[in-house]
Amino acid sequence: MNRARRSLTAEAAAHAILIAYTIIALFPVVLILINSFKDRRAIFQAPMAPPTPESLSLIGYATVLEQGNFALYFMNSLTVTVLALVLVLLLGAMAAFALAEYRFFGNALMGLYLAIGIMIPIRLGTVGILEMMVATGLVNTRTALVLVYTANGLPLCVFILSEFMRNVSKDLKDAARIDGLSEYTIFFRIVLPLVRPAMATVAVFTMIPIWNDLWFPLILAPGEAVKTITLGTQVFIGQFVTNWNAVLAGLALAILPVLALYLVFSRQLIRGITSGAVK
Secondary structure (H helix, E strand, O other), X not given: OHHHHHHHHHHHHHXXXXXXXXXXXXXXXXXXXXHOOEOHHHHHHOOOOOOOXXXXXXXXXXXXXXXXXXXXXXXXXXXXXXXXXXXXXXXXXHHHHHHHHOOOOOHHHHHHHHHHHHHOOHHHHHXXXXXXXXXXXXXXXXXXXXXXXXXXXXXXXXXXXXXXXXXXXHHHHHHHHHOXXXXXXXXXXXXXXXXXXXXXXXXHHHXXXXXXOOHHHHHHOOOHXXXXXXXXXXXXXXXXXXXXXXXXXXXXXXXXXXXXXXXXXXXXXXXXXXXXHOO
């Protein structure tokens, strides 16, 4: 009885800590969202209060949509994020399958090389990357960002997926080979569905840094036609630094897409993390 009571107390304490951390983490986001729908006076008089019929105002969003090219910025960010994510997951999963399934000379060395890519920040090579993009004529293009983000996301993707793929039943794969299935068919129809939670985990960990990145868009793609939403929001905030309605609306528009994508993938993310914890 005492053991059950202690277990229940420990579980309640753990939930209380997690709930407190969640509230602290979400508080700035909620504060931005509720104040983006209020007029300037209500923002300063009652910043913690939700909008009321008297204080409700969409002037910030009207200013953002009229004077900031957020539709273009959003499409640029969406295009770069989706293309980079697809390439990271596809190429990373194929590389992870090769490292996990086949034994060849340099297998362990290749895994170590990719692990080093996780530890060394890609920003250290900014000068070399910029020179390469200038030489290939890719400056001020979305292609430059896609290539950089793909290279940055591959090491983590390969590292995580290779560990999961090593735990896929060897008997299942051998049975598929006996039935005459090709390696590509085994990879796409058997292995990938079994490591789907891990791929969702990689997708979230890859997607959020790409969407939020300001460094490489500022250096490689600062042109108006290829600005991402993060860079566009930063420039917009600099122009409307005293217009809090516009600033909060701009921040809300930058936050909402990645928050929605995280909620879509949250269940798969949790499954991937918990699966990795017990392997």
